[in-house]
Amino acid sequence: MSVISDAPAVAAAQPSALAQRLYRAIWRWHFFAGLLAVPFMISLAVTGGLYLFNDEIDASLFRYRNYVTVGGAELPPSAIVEKAVAAVPGGTLSSYRTPAGADRSARVTVSTGAGKVLVFVDPYDGAVLDTVGAKEEFNQVVEDLHSLDYFGTAWERIIEVVAGFAVVLVLTGIYLWWPRSQTGGVVSVRGTPARRVFWRDLHAVTGIFASVLILFLAFSGLLWTGFWGSKVNGYLTANGMGYPAELWDRVPHSMLVTSDVLPKTAWLMENAPVPASTPPGEGQVALPPIGLDNAVTIANAAGMLPGYDLSPSAGETGVYTAAIYPADLQYERTLHIDQYTGERLVDTAYADYPATGKLIEWGINVHKGQEWGLFNQLLMLATCLVVIAMSLSAVVMWWKRRPKGRIGVPPGPRGGRIYLGLWAIAAIFGVLFPLTGLTILAMILLDQFVIRLVPPLRRLFS
Template identity: 40%
Template sequence: MDSRDKDLYRAVWRWHFYAGLLVLPFLVWLAITGGLYLFKAEIDGWWHRDLKVVVPAASAPRPASEWVAAALAAQPGTLRKLTPGAWATGSAELGIRRADGERVTVYVDPYRAQVLGTLPDGGTLAWTIRKLHSLKAFGPVARGFIEMAAGWSLLLVLTGLYLWWPRGDRKGRGGVLTVRGRPRQRVFWRDLHAVTGLAVGAVLAFLALTGMPWSVLWGQQVNQWANGHNFGYPAGVRVQVPMSQQRLPETGSTAWSLAQAQVPQSKAPASSGADDHAGHAGHAGHEAPAAPRPATPPDMLSVDAVMARVQRLGLAPGYSVSLPSGPTGVFTAAVYPHDVAQQRVVHLDAYSGAVLLDMGYAGYGPLGRWLEWGINVHLGQEYGVPNQAVLVLACLAIVLLCVSAAVMWWKRRPARALGVPPAPADPRMMRGLLGLLVVGGLLFPLVGASLLMMGVLDRLLAPRLLPPATPR
């Protein structure tokens, strides 16, 4: 390589090192927890078998109103949501807001209307793994680090591809497609890292991009922009029906592209006196008495009537029905199955049962459709077992990528030093590359801020405190 190419190589290697320094611990964490969450149904079916699995009876399931009565007898409060089992051996899950305000999920045998047990809302083992994966369990600051890790992962992939790219001084396939040397040698770990990175780099970049919608800053801003410009909002929201100020996520879990969707309003009969029922069970957000009582005010549709109506609409198995919030609220049936094309949200008038809105994947804007597909693939859902298998192999490869990077660095670093790769002889090369990275960082503000911070540290501290590593 001539001096200019060598300077560019050193600049890229240096930033690849910084990216790895920041990201590797997060990547290992994300790969392990994400790999586990791919099997959420299997994990919960095993760990919570006594709550999730029932023995089917010869007769049909009992009416939903009996499930509700049993759940409210066990956990007095307000019914929020009802989820029938997605298959014959699945229990029904009823979301209850207790009199003390705590949200719990009551599991009921649908054939016998018997309570199987109770968990806090989002208290299953799989949901705990999901909250650990996103660092949601540790607050918004920790989630900001996940957002930075996703952006730096993209930088790792791009710089790693440049470093791997065959050059004239590298002959044959050794170190490009095959691994040379033995485990005791540094070249073995260097080649293992390069070849593994080549194999998993595209998947890693895909996971980083499709994980961004959940991020604390970038994801929220893009969601609002996409919805505000009709790229993500379903076209059905634009029809002329009275809309409330309630957002769909307030009724339960939703698709990412529906996070800003407003819920329509029911039209109460003139003689209903609906305003007098704001405190009745089924009106989420209001204090409920300690004793069990009906899931909806008497002038609204019964739970049994609503469940029958939803079944006739043909939603995919696994749907949930959320109850009205206030006298002008609606019944909302929603399902987010493995097949993204079957995503659907239906709002029903609480008094007449009329369909106010019927949203599906086909009605999303182009950005919404792409993001929902990416999220479904990210979760290992869209293509079933093949999707899971690819992602499991990717998670294992990401862990290997991180381990090989750590071993390679350990073997290369000088004694009692961090071993930062050597800086380019021409400092303009480093500044130019940083400038390009910052332009990319403008798309991801937290990543851009961390890039600038690392640039300052590299300029001020690295020359004095961090002796350089030996060449690759």
């Protein structure tokens, strides 16, 4: 809920000595957590707020490559792909996105030695509207900055730690905000911007009203993390709460998972195995592969929502995989097609997910601002703005409170029993959120055995 908090107004009744020590301990660790999280919280809020409107950005800033003039008959997918591959010398087809409407372009992802390239093609005349590196496309850059994947996979672990700290900040922030007989700073903001109390109240009051939404964003965001998210995904799958594994029981599997063959997948489906086509056996007449055009025809006939991605078959046992994950969850679908017979080997829709899987996909949809249209976008945007306001107000009130030339960490309590409680909290978070728990543990060790025992550091942080 909050970052780098300041103490609330003095309560009318003096708390007990134990309550005072507990308050000081929580305030100190709320400060430490905020000190670490503030820059990342602002980054997450800014990039997340932008990504909420990725469709609107595509329809305005990049309209020239996403929209076309409706013409006569569309070209066959294979002809569109041929135009796209010819625009990227040395490239090969990675995936094909069908036009999402009569006035939309087709998008072909082409693989090259230097990475993947997106090619936008007019489906009526085959004109190449634009080419851009897959990692350089605007909304992809925003998404990669949001997850810190832009700086490499190792940085993603920081986001997991920060998401865990967001939970810590909410819980400790609620404790610090909790009314203790004071009349101001609970639901109202006192003073003027010239006074520190104004920034303290702004921080606390906005935080308490947005706390549930911030917790929701933290937990749903953790699902995408490389460690915690993958562990949760694996646990759900192993216990029948993930993708509907029974649909794969009757078909042979390849060594690939869905995320290996598609540019984007649903969270629940990313580790679902890709089935294998069955090539002709010895003595059997070899059937020619159905080809891209027939694969698109089969997917269309199956009722796939326009705008789906289709990956080509690779090798003798490869399959065509079509998938779409739109704002309307009822149309979320993944379809695998045998490259020889055209049989739909596995056809999985949102309706097939178990209850837990549906709930998680719904939560992710809300996180991305896709569930209730504009209202959902504005609700999440408001939460992002609150996070920014809380972070900036935290910095301002810290700056007004800190002693000159020092960091001004809230003083720690005396007495070992309080720190036993901190160790217990670290242990709990170590179980629930391992990377966050390890970070808390490192911070406790730094605070107790380095800062506390080294006089220059003790003075700097005091």
